[in-house]
Amino acid sequence: MKEPVHIGRHPSPKPDLQRLLHEVALGDQEAFATVYDAVAGSVLGVARAVLRDHAQSEEVAQDVLVEVWRTAPRYRPERGTAINWILTLAHRRAVDRVRSVEAAAARDTKAAQLEHQPAYDEVTEQVERRLEQEQVRRCLRTLTDLQRQSVTLAYYRGLTYREVAHALALPLGTVKTRLRDGLIRLRDCLGVTA
Amino acid sequence: MTTTDLHALTGAYAVHALHGEERAAFERHLTGCETCAQEVAEFTATAGRLALASTVSTRPVMREQVLRRVTTVRQVPPGTAPLERVRRGMRRGRGPARWALAASVAAAAAFGGGAVWQYERAQDARHETAEAQQRVADVAGVLTAPDAASRSARVAGGAGTIVVSADRDQAVFLGSGMAAPPAGKVYQLWFADDGKMRSAGLMDPDRGSQTVLLKGAVDDASAVGITVEPTGGSKQPTSEPVALLGVPT
Helix, strand or coil, X not given: CCCCCCCCCCXXXXXXXXXXXXXXXXXXHHHHHHHHHHXXXXXXXXXXXXXXXXXXXXXXXXXXXXXXXXXXXXXXXXXXXXXXXXXXHHHHHHHHHHCCCCCHHHHHHHHHHHHCCCCCHHXXXXXXXXXXXXXXXXXXXXXXXXXXXXXXXXXXXXXXXXHHHHHHCCCHHHHHHHHHHHHHXXXXXXXXXX | CCHHHHHCCHHHHXXXXXXXXXXXXXXXXXCCCXXXXXXXXXXXXXXXXXXXXXXXXXXXXXXXXXXXXXXXXXXXXCCXXXXXXXXXXXXXXXXXXXXXXXXXXXXXHHHCCXXXXXXXXXXXXXXXXXXXXXXXXXXXXXXCXXXXXXXXXXXXXXXXXXXXXXXXXXXXXXXXXXXXXCCCEEEEEEEEECCEEEEEEECCCCCCCEXXXXXXXXXXXXXXXXXXEECCCCCCCCCCCCEEEECCX
């Protein structure tokens, strides 16, 4: 039995994160606890997808959640939904960490693994196995192999598009386009609007 | 890189797959390209769905730790968002602002009281250890941030460099070969923010070369000043700054 997913199952997620963030911005720690319960699993999930290391991803997730508290007064609803603000921050921090000095050694290992791993669909398969939402899994399958590999390596592995190009032995321009085309197809399949 | 090339980078940008100069170039392009901005917003929302799909369960202890941590973390003031601040900084120009700031530091030093100021103290030894670890991570985070910008100057017979990440809202000061402060004195760092001085922490008086994570958020600070203060630091500057470095943008 999987843990319940608190958000993302419905177009308008409950609780109302935007209103809660407003209360958090006023220093309301109870409101923050509710926000925590709604997003912590996804924040940790994205950190773990990128970093894979349990200890590091929990550290990053904690920092991101504290950052949500700290910078809640700066959240601007007109720039995007509360959940996307938080998840963008989470992904950004996880990617920062994976590219940081501290992670240099781990990154070298990762690069080495990629060099010796010709079946890049394996990465996609690993990722797909972990996805809890059938819709996302289904939509990822509508992408071409190159699109799916590019999106997966960039988003879930935190590679720059140059690194993706290197890993897939493709020209930069190709990866750039596949990444964009892949996201367009995903966007349309998931019915995302912004 | 041509405009067409830049436009095609919307996907890479939305999933944080651009680095350094490429990212900066795309962000410059983004400010004048509405269709790009719309696409980035949509891709960011799409990426959000990828994140939600990887939701995992969390340990109860993590909840306890985070909820405990936020009781000791001060929130940022509403203020402007980092991007707007950067743009405003660019429009304002650096030269005259720098002199105005030098005057404001000196004025604050001369007139003493009045500056809004908060001095935070570590709660206890255990908290200090956690903070020290956090500082190490934060220093590395700022120095390697894709948007890190730096500025250097002569400081107390040595060299000082300020590195700022607007995204992280944090700054790091790197001093090397600085003369030791007089006995019983320390170097104190300050954020100069619209004429107000906020303490950004103390430097170690026994080390001529050191890397210091500035305490507090950069916020709207437009310069970082360094003064010589009595051991333990001051609530506001009591001497003329030995150096003033404009916050790089």
